[in-house]
Structure formats: structure tokens, C-alpha cells
Amino acid sequence: xxxxxxxPDAIADAQGTRPGHALLLDxxxxxxxxxxxxxxxxxxxxxxxxxxxxxxxxIPGLVNAHAHLDLxxxxxxxxxxxxxxxxxxxxxxxxxxxxxxxxxxxxGVRRSxxxxxxxxxxxxxxxxxxxxxxxxxxxxxxxxxxxxxxxGERQSAALTRVASIADAFDPDARVRLGLQxxxxxxxxxxxxxxxxxxxxxxxxxxxxHLAESxxxxxxxxxxxxxxxxxLESLGxxxxxxxxxxxxxxxxxxxxxxxxxxxxxxxxxxxDCADEDLPLLAEAGATVAYCPRASAYFHHPEDLGPHRFRDxxxxxxxxxxxxxxxxxxxxxxxxxxxxxxxxxxxxxxxGAGDVLLPxxxxxxxxxxxxDEARFRFDPGPLAGLVAIDLSGTDPALDPWTRALRSDAPPxxxxxxxxxxxxxxxxxxxxxxxx
Ligand SMILES: [Zn+2]
Numbered sequence: 001x002x003x004x005x006x007x008p009d010a011i012a013d014a015q016g017t018r019p020g021h022a023l024l025l026d027x028x029x030x031x032x033x034x035x036x037x038x039x040x041x042x043x044x045x046x047x048x049x050x051x052x053x054x055x056x057x058x059i060p061g062l063v064n065a066h067a068h069l070d071l072x073x074x075x076x077x078x079x080x081x082x083x084x085x086x087x088x089x090x091x092x093x094x095x096x097x098x099x100x101x102x103x104x105x106x107x108g109v110r111r112s113x114x115x116x117x118x119x120x121x122x123x124x125x126x127x128x129x130x131x132x133x134x135x136x137x138x139x140x141x142x143x144x145x146x147x148x149x150x151x152g153e154r155q156s157a158a159l160t161r162v163a164s165i166a167d168a169f170d171p172d173a174r175v176r177l178g179l180q181x182x183x184x185x186x187x188x189x190x191x192x193x194x195x196x197x198x199x200x201x202x203x204x205x206x207x208x209h210l211a212e213s214x215x216x217x218x219x220x221x222x223x224x225x226x227x228x229x230x231l232e233s234l235g236x237x238x239x240x241x242x243x244x245x246x247x248x249x250x251x252x253x254x255x256x257x258x259x260x261x262x263x264x265x266x267x268x269x270x271d272c273a274d275e276d277l278p279l280l281a282e283a284g285a286t287v288a289y290c291p292r293a294s295a296y297f298h299h300p301e302d303l304g305p306h307r308f309r310d311x312x313x314x315x316x317x318x319x320x321x322x323x324x325x326x327x328x329x330x331x332x333x334x335x336x337x338x339x340x341x342x343x344x345x346x347x348x349x350g351a352g353d354v355l356l357p358x359x360x361x362x363x364x365x366x367x368x369x370d371e372a373r374f375r376f377d378p379g380p381l382a383g384l385v386a387i388d389l390s391g392t393d394p395a396l397d398p399w400t401r402a403l404r405s406d407a408p409p410x411x412x413x414x415x416x417x418x419x420x421x422x423x424x425x426x427x428x429x430x431x432x433x
Contacts, residue, residue, distance in 0.1 A: 002026055002027055002028055003024070003025070003026050003027075003035070003045055003047055003048040003049070004024075004025055004027065004048050004049045004050070004051055004424075004427075004428045004431065005022055005023070005024050005025075005043055005044060005045065005048045005049070005050045005051070006022060006023045006025065006051050006053055006058065007022050007040060007050065007051065007052045007053060008022075008023075008053040008056040008057060008058045008386065009053075009054070009055060009056060009057060009389060009398055010057050010058075010398035010399075011023060011037060011057070011058045011059070011376055012057055012058070012059050012356060012398060012399045012402075013059060013060050013356060013360060013361075013374075013375045013376045014356050014357035014360050014361040014362075014371075014374070014375050015375060015376075016353060016356070017057075017353070017356075017397055017398055017399040018037075019397070019398055020039055020040055021037060021038055021039055021040070021043075022037070022038065022039070022040045022043040023036070023037050023043070023058065023376060024036040024037070024043050024044070024045055024048060025381070025384075025424075027413070027422075027424055027425065027428060030139070030414070031380065032380070032381045032383075032384065032413050032414075032424070033379065033380055033381065034376055034377060034378050034379060034380075034381050035378060036378065037376040037378075049428055049431035050431055050432050051427045051428065051431050051432060052432045053386060053427075055388060055389050055390040056386040056387065056388060056389065056410075057386070057387045057389055057398045057399065057401070057402050058384060058385070058386055058387075058412075059116075059356070059359075059360070059384075059385050059387065059402075060360050060373075060374045060375060060376065060381060060382065060383060060384065060385070061116060061117070061118030061119070061360075061374065061381075061382045061383020061384060061385060061411075061413070061414075062115070062116045062117045062118065062119075062337065062338055062339060062359050062360060062363070062383070062385065062409075063117070063118070063119045063120065063319060063338070063359065063360060063362075063363025063364055063366070063367065063369075063374065064112060064115075064117045064119070064120040064121070064320075064321055064322050064336065064337075064338050064363070065120075065121050065265060065267075065286065065288035065319035065320060065321040065338070065362075065363045065366050065367075066121055066123070066207075066265070066267045066288035066290055066321025066322070066323055067108065067112070067120050067121065067122050067123065067321060067322055067323070067324070067336060068108075068122070068123045068125060068323065068324035068325075069104070069105045069107075069108025069109060069112070069120075069122050069124075069131065069336075070099070070101050070104050070105050070108070070122075070123075070124060070125055070126040070127065070131060071092070071096070071099075071104065071108075071125075071324040071325060071326060072104045072105070072107045072108035072111060072324075072325045072336070073099055073100065073103060073104035073107055074092070074095050074096070074099065074104075074324075074325065074326055075325060075326075075330075075333065076325060076326060076327075076328050076329065076330045076333045077091065077092075077326040077327075079296050079297060079298075079327070081298055084226065085213070085215065085226065085230075085297070086226065086229070086230050086233070089230070092326065096125075096126065099126060101126035101127040101130055101131075102127060102130040102134060104126070105122075105124075105126075105127075105130060105131050105134045105135075106134050108122075108325070108336060109134055109135065109138045109140065110416065111325070111333075111334065111335050111336040112140065112335075112336045112337075113138070113139070113140070113411055113414070113416045114334070114335045114336075114337075114408070114409075114411065114416070115322075115335035115336045115337025115338075115339065115340075115408075115409060115411075116337055116339060116383070116385035116409035116410075116411045117140070117336065117337060117338070118139070118140060118141060118382045118383030118414065119140060119141035119142065119363065119364065119367055119369055119374075119382060120140060120141075120142050120143075120367075121142070121143050121145065121178070121205075121207060121265055121288065121321070121366065121367060122135065122142055122143070122144050122145065123145050123147055123180055123207070124144045124145060124146060124147065125147045128144065128146050131144045132144050132175055132177070135175045136174070136175045137418065138417075138418070139414035139415060139417075139418060140175075141174055141175075141367070141369055141382065142174075142175045142176075143175075143176045143177070143178040143205045143207075143367055144175060144176070144177060144178065145177075145178040145179060145180035145205070145206075145207050146161065146165050146177065146178070146179055146180065147180050147182055148161060148162065148179065148180060148181045148182060148187055148191055148195070149182050149186050149187055150186075150187055150188060150191055151186065151187065151188045151231070151236055151238075151240075151241035151244065152188060152236075152238045152239075152240030152241030152242075152243070152244070153238065153240045153241075154188075154236070154241075155187075155188045155190045155191050158181075158187065158191045159190065159191065159194055162179060162191070162194050162195060162198065165177055165179060165204075166179075166198045166202065166204060169198075169202065169204050171202075171203050176205060177204070177205075178204060178205035178206060178207060179195045179198065179199075179204055179205075179206050179207075180206070180207040180208055181195055181208045182208070182209060183208060183209040183210070183212070183216070184208075184210065184216060184219075184220055184251050184254055184255070185216055185219050185220075185227045185230075185231070187208075188241070188244050189244055189254075189258075192208070192255060192258045193257070193258055195258075195262075196257075196258040196259075196262045196264075199261075199262035199263055199264070200261050200262050203263075203368075205263065205265070205367070205368065206262055206263065206264050206265070207264065207265040207266070207267065207288075208255075208264065208265075208266060208267065209267045209268060210251055210252065210255070210266040210267065210268065210269055211250065211251040211252055211266075211268060211269045211270060211271040211272060211276075212267070212268040212269075212270055212271070212297075212299070213270065213271070213297065213299060213302065213303075214271065214299075214302040214303055215227045216251050216271065217250060217251060217271050219245055220245060220246075220247075220248055220250065220251045220254050221246065221248065221249055221250065222245075222246055223242060223245035223246030224246075228245075249273070249275070250271070250273050250275070250276055251271065252269070252272065252273070252276035252279055252280060253275065253276060253279065256279060259279060259280070259283035259285055260282065260283045260284070261283070261284065262283070262285075263284060263285070263286075263366075263368065264283065264285040264286070265285075265286045265288050265319075265366050265367075266280070266285050266286065266287050266288065267288045267290065267321060267323070268287075268288070268289070268290060268293070268294065268299075269287045269289070269306075269311075270294050270299040270300075270303050270306055271299075271303050272307045272310070272311070277307075277310060277311065277314040277316065278314060280311065280314070280316045281311075281314045281315035281316045284317075285316065285317070286316075286317040286318070286319055286362070286365065286366035287308070287311055287316055287317070287318045287319070288319055288320070288321040288366065289306060289308050289318055289319070289320055289321065289341075289358075290320070290321040290322060290323040290327075290341065291306070291320070291341045291344045291345050291348075292322065292323070292327060292328055292329070292332075292340065292341050292344055293321075293322075293323035293324075293327040294306060295344065296327035296328075297327070305348075305349070308345075308351075308358075309349075309351075309354070312354065317362050317365055317366060318358055318362060319358055319359075319362040319363035319365075319366050320338040320341045320342060320345075320355070320358045320359055320363070321338060321341070322336050322337065322338055322340075322341060328340075334408075335408055335409070337408075337409055338359055338363075339359065339385075339387075339402075339409050342355040342358070342359055342403060343403050343404075343405075343406075346400075346403035346404070352399060352400055352403065353399065355403070356399065360374040360375070361374050361375060364382075369382070381413075383411070383413055383414055384411075384412040384413040384424060385409045385410065385411055385412065386409070386410040386412055387402040387405065387407060387409055387410065388405065388407040388410065389401045389402060389405060389407075390407075391405065391407075392404050392405050410423070411423065412424040412427070
């Protein structure tokens with residue numbers, strides 16, 4: 001059944017929510033194409049199968065702008081605020097040693113597809129080759145970022161790695177390589193500059209963790225605080241490394257020379273001064289905001305509420321990310337879905353329509369994918385997700401109901417694996433009369 005008409009309660013994409021609208025789709029093997037979208041009475045085709053989807057809202061496939069699939073097997077891990085970030089990092093480093101990285105990435109792919117995700121930015125901290133291969137075998141669009149560490153005199157080893165990854169970069173691959181200096185407290189300015197150069201000259205996707213915590217600002221601005229203690233304890237606080245710090249007022253401004261024109265995906269930016277906003281906007285950077293990760297580490301209590309609305313108002317592209325499974329509530333960890341981050345933001349800030357592009361087109365822009373594939377425009381569609389609205393207040397608009405629901409997203413397309421039929425194919429095989 002190649003053509004079908006879907007009749008949900010409503011459809012919603014980055015352009016807004018449309019109650020009573022239907023979709024006319026062409027489902028040809030692994031490709032899904034929107035032929036039409038509009039009020040039910042106007043959407044039909046003589047040879048199309050009709051599928052009713054009562055109590056369902058349909059949205060395009062989601063983009064996860066910041067994930068660590070290789071940590072999936074570690075599972076949700078409580079954060080002990082009194083023991084602090086250092087103890088948490090020690091735990092992760094030790095647990096990672098015992099990890100079967102390929103199996104963990106495969107599980108991350110499964111939970112991403114289960115979360116309605118069709119494209120993601122994955123930080124491959126364990127086994128870059130395995131991550132690339134597993135994502136190539138999956139239906140996901142992805143950028144796999146090689147994680148780079150190195151301060152002071154240790155930067156030269158990172159630069160060698162930068163060069164070899166840049167050599168292997170294929171801009172036309174469905175799963176592309178990218179470069180990710182880990183964070184300003186773990187990668188030095190020479191590494192950031194080299195990565196930015198490859199991004200500008202050859203279009204390599206680039207990402208980093210930036211302005212995540214108050215401790216990061218204390219280190220960058222004053223060369224003091226708990227992150228300095230961490231570096232000292234690891235034997236990394238050498239004179240060369242120490243020379244990077246205490247020179248810039250904020251982590252964002254410490255990268256002022258590296259940000260413009262490189263298309264950075266900046267994970268977190270929980271710490272953002274007024275002076276940082278125009279720099280982020282003019283640089284064309286994306287902030288990959290991970291609300292559940294920020295809450296998990298208690299960053300809003302240290303830094304105030306995240307400034308995603310101010311960023312959007314200033315012209316910064318902001319997309320949503322899940323970060324790793326470690327920071328997810330246990331009852332949400334069987335899926336890796338930024339929809340759950342959007343739901344948290346709705347509960348804590350009342351945000352509504354602004355979250356639809358943050359889950360779809362803004363993430364696509366960050367990954368340099370065609371944004372039209374993440375809207376219900378006529379043409380190819382990257383993915384399709386249903387959300388069960390039953391049990392929510394029918395007086396509210398359908399997207400608000402989806403945000404207030406705890407129902408897991410129901411991925412209709414693509415299929416969970418390359419061999420399996422997509423849920424949409426199963427629906428199409430038994431259409432309504
Ligand atoms: Zn991260």
C-alpha cells in the first residue's frame with residue numbers, strides 16, 4: 001500500500017498545531033513522502049488507504065542535538081550533590097572501563113528510535129569506529145563527534161587526532177564525522193582553534209560542552225574553584241595548562257575568536273551573560289539545551305533559569321538534547337527522547353509552541369540537514385511520530401495535551417531496525433474501511 005491518508009486528531013510541526021488536519025503520504029520502502037496536508041475533507045486520493053488514528057497527535061521525527069549513546073548501558077545514575085561533580089566524573093570514568101561500547105551504542109540507537117528520534121548529534125567518547133558503523137546500520141541521520149581532550153602541552157596529541165579525523169571526513173555521508181573538544185576545562189585553546197579552522201574551511205561539524213556550570217566560569221575567569229581542584233588531582237594543572245585560565249570574563253567569551261562562522265553546536269550554555277548573547281547569535285552557533293541534564297546537576301539553582309527564550313529572541317538557534325542516559329529519570333530512561341525534555345520545560349516554564357521547532361527544524365539546522373524534511377511540507381519526510389492524547393484535557397490544544405501527557409512517543413516511521421517494517425507499514429496493511 002504505497003499511498004495512505006492518516007486521520008489523527010491533529011498534526012503539529014514547527015509551523016504550529018493544526019487540529020482536524022490529515023496527511024496524505026507515499027510510503028515507498030525506506031522513503032516517506034508527504035503528498036499533502038490539510039483539513040480532512042480536502043485530503044484524499046482515490047487509491048489511498050485510510051488509517052484513522054483516534055486520540056493521536058502526529059509530529060515529524062525528532063532531532064536530538066546532544067547525546068552520548070555510548071554511555072547508555074550505564075543506566076540512570078543518581079547525582080550526589082554533596083559529593084559533587086568530581087565524584088560523579090570518577091564514577092563515570094570507572095564505569096566506562098567496564099563498558100561494552102558497541103553494545104551500549106546499539107542500545108542507545110534502539111532507545112533513540114523508541115523515543116521518536118530520527119537524527120542526532122552523538123558524542124562518541126568510547127569507540128568512534130563502532131559508533132559510526134552502528135549508526136550507519138541504523139535508519140538514523142547522525143553526526144558522530146570524536147571527543148578531544150588535551151590542555152597545555154597535551155594539546156599536540158589532540159591536534160594529531162584532529163588532522164586524522166579531518167582527513168576521513170566525507171561531507172556527503174548520511175552519518176558524518178565531527179569534532180568535539182570536550183569542554184574548556186579539558187581542551188585547550190589550540191585545540192579549539194584547530195577545530196574551528198576545519199569547520200570553516202571544510203564544513204566539518206563541530207561541537208563542545210560550554211558554559212555548563214558555575215565552576216566552569218570560576219575556572220575560566222579566575223583560574224580557581226572546584227574544576228581547578230579536579231585538574232590538580234588528575235595531575236593536569238601544569239604551568240602550560242594554567243596559563244589558559246583567568247583571562248576571559250565568561251566561557252562563551254573565552255571562545256570569541258573560535259565561534260564565528262564555524263557552525264558550533266554548544267551543549268548546555270546554562271551560564272549566559274547578556275554580553276554573551278550577541279556573540280552566540282552573530283557566530284551562527286546552536287545551543288543544544290538539555291533541560292533534564294541541567295536539572296539533574298542542579299545548575300538552575302546555581303545559575304538561575306536557562307536563558308533559552310533570551311537566546312531565541314537574540315537570534316540564537318536553540319535545539320533540545322537529552323545528554324546521556326545517566327542524567328535521565330529512571331522512569332523515562334527506556335527511551336532517549338528530547339520530547340521528555342520539552343515536557344519538563346513546559347512544566348517548569350510554560351513553554352509551548354516554541355518547543356516544536358526546538359525539537360525538529362532547529363535541530364536539523366544544527367546538524368545541517370534539510371529542515372523541510374522535519375516539517376509536513378510536501379516532499380520527503382525524515383520521520384513520523386504519534387503521541388497518545390487520551391487521558392489529557394480535551395479543552396486544551398493538542399500540542400499542550402501532548403506536553404502534559406506522560407505517554408511514550410509512538411514512532412511510526414522509520415522502522416526500529418533496517419529489517420523490520422515501520423509501524424506505519426503495519427498500519428497501512430490493515431486500513432480502515
Ligand atoms: Zn554531554
